[in-house]
Amino acid sequence: MTRNQHSSPPGTRWGRAVVVGGGYAGLVVARVLADHFSEVLVLERDPVRPDTGVHPHAPQGHHAHALLARGSEALEGLFPGLRAELAELGAPVFDYGERINFLLPTGYAAATRTGVPVQTCTREELERRLRQRVAALPTVRVLAATRCETVTASAPGRLDRVRYRPEGADEPTDVTADLVADCSGRATSVDRWLTDAGLPVSARTVIKAKITYTSALYERPPDDRQDFDVAYQMTFAPDVTRGGVVLAVEHHRWMCSLLGFDGQAPPTDDEGYLDFAHTLGNPRLAEQIKRGTRQGPIHRYTNPGNEWRLHHKNARWPERLIAVGDALCLFNPAYGQGLTVAALEAELLGRLLGRRRAGAAGLDGLSRAYQRAAARVIQVPWTMATTSDLMWAPGRQPLPARFAHWYNQQVFALAVHDPDVWARFVRVLNMTAPPSLLFRPAVLAKVVRGVLRRRRAR
Numbered sequence: 001m002t003r004n005q006h007s008s009p010p011g012t013r014w015g016r017a018v019v020v021g022g023g024y025a026g027l028v029v030a031r032v033l034a035d036h037f038s039e040v041l042v043l044e045r046d047p048v049r050p051d052t053g054v055h056p057h058a059p060q061g062h063h064a065h066a067l068l069a070r071g072s073e074a075l076e077g078l079f080p081g082l083r084a085e086l087a088e089l090g091a092p093v094f095d096y097g098e099r100i101n102f103l104l105p106t107g108y109a110a111a112t113r114t115g116v117p118v119q120t121c122t123r124e125e126l127e128r129r130l131r132q133r134v135a136a137l138p139t140v141r142v143l144a145a146t147r148c149e150t151v152t153a154s155a156p157g158r159l160d161r162v163r164y165r166p167e168g169a170d171e172p173t174d175v176t177a178d179l180v181a182d183c184s185g186r187a188t189s190v191d192r193w194l195t196d197a198g199l200p201v202s203a204r205t206v207i208k209a210k211i212t213y214t215s216a217l218y219e220r221p222p223d224d225r226q227d228f229d230v231a232y233q234m235t236f237a238p239d240v241t242r243g244g245v246v247l248a249v250e251h252h253r254w255m256c257s258l259l260g261f262d263g264q265a266p267p268t269d270d271e272g273y274l275d276f277a278h279t280l281g282n283p284r285l286a287e288q289i290k291r292g293t294r295q296g297p298i299h300r301y302t303n304p305g306n307e308w309r310l311h312h313k314n315a316r317w318p319e320r321l322i323a324v325g326d327a328l329c330l331f332n333p334a335y336g337q338g339l340t341v342a343a344l345e346a347e348l349l350g351r352l353l354g355r356r357r358a359g360a361a362g363l364d365g366l367s368r369a370y371q372r373a374a375a376r377v378i379q380v381p382w383t384m385a386t387t388s389d390l391m392w393a394p395g396r397q398p399l400p401a402r403f404a405h406w407y408n409q410q411v412f413a414l415a416v417h418d419p420d421v422w423a424r425f426v427r428v429l430n431m432t433a434p435p436s437l438l439f440r441p442a443v444l445a446k447v448v449r450g451v452l453r454r455r456r457a458r
């Protein structure tokens with residue numbers, strides 16, 4: 001592994017860290033822990049090998065995954081050369097505003113250079129590359145086909161004993177860890193671990209937004225040259241209930257996901273799939289499906305919405321246990337935030353551990369400090385996803401959500417003919433700039449002028 005800004009700081013490493021779940025977040029977290037612990041044990045219940053991409057308990061790997069610019073930057077910091085490695089396989093790198101054919105609810109976004117570089121690849125290839133890199137780290141041991149049965153307390157308020165059982169083993173194994181990272185995704189058993197230890201379960205915030213993805217990979221014809229690398233139609237509450245995306249991905253293929261809100265599940269047979277694509281306002285999706293040759297089956301996945309476990313508000317959150325990725329906060333996938341947020345949470349963990357080691361501090365107090373800081377990472381993407389998703393539900397929604405939704409509509413109205421507004425939106429969406437960028441006087445003035453103009457026209 002190339003040494004980089006995340007390399008091990010001076011000072012003694014801590015002993016053992018255990019990562020529960022060796023999916024995307026587990027791999028990224030293991031990469032960070034490898035800088036600070038002598039031994040990192042990754043428990044993954046699926047029988048993964050270093051070249052595994054999609055596996056049974058992470059079936060979302062079959063669906064289109066957008067990696068936001070900020071997430072891509074964080075991954076590149078943790079895994080130097082990753083972008084080039086994917087590019088060698090044919091995963092394009094491009095400017096978000098130049099090569100994304102983006103259909104907003106108000107029309108196509110203005111094409112412009114935004115200075116926001118992104119790369120498109122399959123989730124399968126991304127996870128495979130991360131797994132290969134992590135498996136090669138000398139201090140990391142990935143135990144595949146090994147289920148974590150429980151995490152218990154070695155002392156009151158300290159959840160640090162992990163019981164796991166490899167497939168087929170008669171007896172479980174118990175290990176004590178200096179740090180346990182719950183990266184077990186949406187199926188996390190953290191509530192049971194806390195209850196069994198006599199600790200209160202953390203509160204949750206749930207914002208429903210049931211959305212069904214139906215996805216397939218298509219080989220592109222050899223002569224397929226397009227003036228876009230992504231064609232997209234976004235869903236938008238409450239009226240735009242269907243959407244979809246085609247991404248140019250490695251090995252000269254399109255990854256296509258069609259999505260429908262609530263009862264609008266896209267079909268899984270070729271004819272029905274294409275028919276659904278034809279109902280979208282962006283014709284490029286149906287065109288690419290028609291031109292391509294399908295590789296592998298059509299997969300379907302229904303996501304119930306957004307769910308945030310508020311561990312940072314749990315006054316008795318235990319020592320030595322942290323939660324990362326979907327095990328902490330699950331987002332509506334339509335906004336493409338999960339991978340980026342988990343990468344930022346891993347980056348954050350690296351910073352906190354680095355500071356403690358540099359100051360020769362121990363690990364006591366880290367778990368709560370981490371959950372509090374992770375909550376600050378989550379707050380903006382969570383607000384962006386959920387204020388919009390609240391609008392799917394009929395009835396009167398909270399005033400801030402209604403205002404945010406209205407403001408988004410004004411920004412979308414401008415973005416179809418104003419490259420500056422679209423570029424700002426792109427930066428906020430990609431988490432390379434704060435949402436306040438859309439509330440600067442220059443934008444506010446355009447919003448007001450736009451509202452007045454439309455009012456006069458009516």
Ligand SMILES: Cc1cc2nc3c(=O)[nH]c(=O)nc-3n(C[C@H](O)[C@H](O)[C@H](O)COP(=O)(O)OP(=O)(O)OC[C@H]3O[C@@H](n4cnc5c(N)ncnc54)[C@H](O)[C@@H]3O)c2cc1C
Binds near residue numbers: 025065068
């Ligand atoms: C349809 C869909 C589309 C998406 N699109 C995007 C997108 O465009 N962009 C984006 O950024 N995000 C997207 N996401 C979100 C993204 O997939 C998740 O945020 C990401 O997978 C989270 O990774 P994770 O490791 O936390 O969870 P997972 O990937 O679910 O991994 C959890 C792992 O833990 C293992 N595990 C669970 N319990 C145990 C146990 N007891 N013992 C051992 N192992 C265990 C599982 O086997 C699994 O490997 C999408 C999600 C879906 C569903």
